[in-house]
Amino acid sequence: MMHFTKFESFDLGQELIELALAYKANPRIDLAKGQGKRVGCIFLNPSLRTRVSTQIAAQNLGMEPIVLNMDKEGWALEMNEGAIMNKGTVEHIKDAAGVLGTYFDILAIRAFPSLTNKEEDVTDFIFSQFIKYSGVPVISLESATRHPLQSLADQITIQENLAGKKKPKVVLTWGPHIKAIPHAVANSFAEWTLGMGHDLTITHPSGYELDEEFTKGATLEYDQSKALEGADFVYVKNWSGFNDYGKIISTDSSWMLTEKHLKHAPEAKVMHCLPVRRNLELSDEILDSSRSLVQKQAENRIYAAQAVISKILG
Ligand SMILES: NCCC[C@H](NC(=O)CCC(=O)O)C(=O)O
């Protein structure tokens, strides 16, 4: 495995889940593996979990992580080939990524979408510039299209909470928000859940259809209460329009999950990647109940990152 940017196969998914669970049971068992190596964690956007869990994961493998908050501490990057840089940008991505490639054994990058330029976002333009010019293995810390470390942590969490079920019913439900939010978490969750062979139902108000590249094989059910019937896992997430790109199409507060929504899903465990806006996206009632897996998902981010870094180290 050279880069870690997306779901690749059931076998690799299962291998990473098992490795992550082994690290969770014994976090420092491979302390010698990364000795003398450095991982650079480059953030073009804010983060709590990804920033800290990736550093802990690297340290558990004996590596030295260095974080650069490029959005606040780096030079303004130029992305366009052949640009005459006589405006706001100070350094070209090809120079910056090239330098970072000489400093680090592995680069980990967070680059959110603009939500205004669909073509650039769907091709992961900024993220792929780092891959192109750094010349070292790159881990996605959330790109415009995907958040694979989150999804791996989510699959670990599902596996740990299967309670004997062979084919759990997993539901991805849209939740309201006040801002235009990226598709990456929803895309990746669908991609990994389907890839790992689970039954996935997606529910959202009309107009919020996701890119079919990620949802092919899922059941689309516009009636949220029908979708939630008999669910074992309910993943709550907001996203903005994909067809009407980056737009807020609905803010319908009746979509916010409460106990009432789960009256026909007594066993359902509820998931969210965090950060979550309480009582907008998801109710206190659910988040503070025993249904909630959100803290477990966040904890598993460490072992997801550790498994991925370890696999890249070889
Ligand atoms: N890394 C996990 C989620 C990141 C991002 N959330 C946000 O932008 C929340 C912003 C806010 O609530 O103002 C998202 O949903 O894709």
Ligand SMILES: NC(=O)OP(=O)(O)O
């Ligand atoms: N879930 C997640 O990626 O959180 P952060 O944005 O805080 O890293």
